[in-house]
Amino acid sequence: MSYQVNENGYYGDFGGAYIPEMLYPNVEELRLAYLNIMNEPSFKQEFDQLLKDYVGRPSPLYYAMRLSEKYNTKVYLKREDLNHTGAHKVNNTIGQILVAKKLGKNRIIAETGAGQHGVATATVCALMGIECIVYMGEIDIKRQAPNVARMKMLGAEVRPAKSGSKTLKDATNEAIRDWINNPVDTHYIIGSAIGPHPYPDMVTRFQSIISEEIKWQLREKEGRENPDYVIACIGGGSNAAGTYYHFLDESTVGIIAVEAAGKGVNSGESAATSQLGKEGIIHGCKTLLMQTADGQITEPYSISAGLDYPGVGPLHSHLYKTGRAEFFSVTDDDAMAAGLELSQLEGIIPAIESSHALAIFNDKKFQPDDIVVISLSGRGDKDLNTYIDYFKL
Numbered sequence: 001m002s003y004q005v006n007e008n009g010y011y012g013d014f015g016g017a018y019i020p021e022m023l024y025p026n027v028e029e030l031r032l033a034y035l036n037i038m039n040e041p042s043f044k045q046e047f048d049q050l051l052k053d054y055v056g057r058p059s060p061l062y063y064a065m066r067l068s069e070k071y072n073t074k075v076y077l078k079r080e081d082l083n084h085t086g087a088h089k090v091n092n093t094i095g096q097i098l099v100a101k102k103l104g105k106n107r108i109i110a111e112t113g114a115g116q117h118g119v120a121t122a123t124v125c126a127l128m129g130i131e132c133i134v135y136m137g138e139i140d141i142k143r144q145a146p147n148v149a150r151m152k153m154l155g156a157e158v159r160p161a162k163s164g165s166k167t168l169k170d171a172t173n174e175a176i177r178d179w180i181n182n183p184v185d186t187h188y189i190i191g192s193a194i195g196p197h198p199y200p201d202m203v204t205r206f207q208s209i210i211s212e213e214i215k216w217q218l219r220e221k222e223g224r225e226n227p228d229y230v231i232a233c234i235g236g237g238s239n240a241a242g243t244y245y246h247f248l249d250e251s252t253v254g255i256i257a258v259e260a261a262g263k264g265v266n267s268g269e270s271a272a273t274s275q276l277g278k279e280g281i282i283h284g285c286k287t288l289l290m291q292t293a294d295g296q297i298t299e300p301y302s303i304s305a306g307l308d309y310p311g312v313g314p315l316h317s318h319l320y321k322t323g324r325a326e327f328f329s330v331t332d333d334d335a336m337a338a339g340l341e342l343s344q345l346e347g348i349i350p351a352i353e354s355s356h357a358l359a360i361f362n363d364k365k366f367q368p369d370d371i372v373v374i375s376l377s378g379r380g381d382k383d384l385n386t387y388i389d390y391f392k393l
């Protein structure tokens with residue numbers, strides 16, 4: 001069984017590039033170039049240097065002593081929350097801005113829902129002095145005012161998507177339209193392990209720095225490279241893909257994926273994509289997707305803006321279908337409780353997305369000598385108002 005993308009852009013039954021004819025030249029240019037660019041020594045050198053000096057990598061692998069005691073197993077947290085801009089997303093935007101430069105592009109577009117990817121994109125565009133346009137649903141612009149302000153402060157233009165439900169998928173449509181109209185000078189930075197091939201593979205490779213570091217960090221701390229489990233929350237699936245990547249073919253490493261159950265998997269208000277989803281096409285790839293009987297995409301819901309996505313990256317659909325990964329879904333309430341628990345046991349306030357992964361201990365029991373690595377994908381500063389309202393702090 002292979003968990004790598006094949007030459008046609010598929011992970012098993014999932015992936016591919018389902019795009020309008022007019023987008024073909026752009027995607028094809030990227031497909032032909034991305035691996036060559038990523039393998040160039042000058043690219044690697046600049047990428048590694050920026051990850052070190054700008055992002056602050058390697059991120060620590062922290063042994064969470066009190067959390068480990070409580071659940072009677074050995075828990076390590078991979079501290080992506082300590083990256084510049086507060087989450088893993090910047091690993092990918094640094095990589096893609098360097099690819100864009102190598103391709104000779106001088107204009108960047110992106111779409112964003114909660115604004116986190118928009119901020120990570122605006123950040124690297126400022127870093128490189130490149131024009132940045134971020135499409136965002138009109139409703140999301142109202143809901144996520146602090147991130148809109150951040151993008152503007154960083155010099156990006158935020159363009160409202162006013163059609164449809166005025167949220168992420170409408171912003172995506174606008175970005176695609178822009179790319180069709182500006183094929184020569186523009187690169188489209190997609191923010192998760194989704195989109196038409198080669199995006200899921202390219203994003204996964206940029207995020208794979210997470211598992212690359214986990215391996216040597218565990219060797220230093222435990223004398224072995226492979227943990228017993230790696231665990232991550234899944235929105236589109238980029239922090240998870242990066243956390244799993246170097247363990248996919250290591251059969252002794254258990255892979256655990258945690259999705260957002262919102263108010264309950266069967267409540268009609270959830271984002272438990274793999275469990276509720278059926279095969280369909282979203283954002284240019286074939287994957288598991290929440291949809292109605294006649295194929296309309298269902299509006300997802302989660303208290304966490306970053307997990308509120310109706311699809312999941314094609315790699316994860318493949319891991320689900322083949323049984324390589326175990327999938328769990330965690331409700332808003334259980335995630336919030338796990339976020340509070342980590343804050344008070346370890347002095348770390350996690351992003352609510354990451355809190356979903358931390359809630360795994362309600363659903364799964366580990367052995368005392370298991371080494372369990374959890375991706376702490378982001379920090380909770382951006383979620384403070386949600387925590388305040390929820391806990392009446």
Ligand SMILES: *Cc1c(COP(=O)(O)O)cnc(C)c1O
Nearest residue numbers: 235236237238239306353377378
């Ligand atoms: C965006 C985000 C996620 C979800 O995105 P993935 O692509 O699934 O990783 C998870 N955690 C944080 C902190 C985020 O900002």
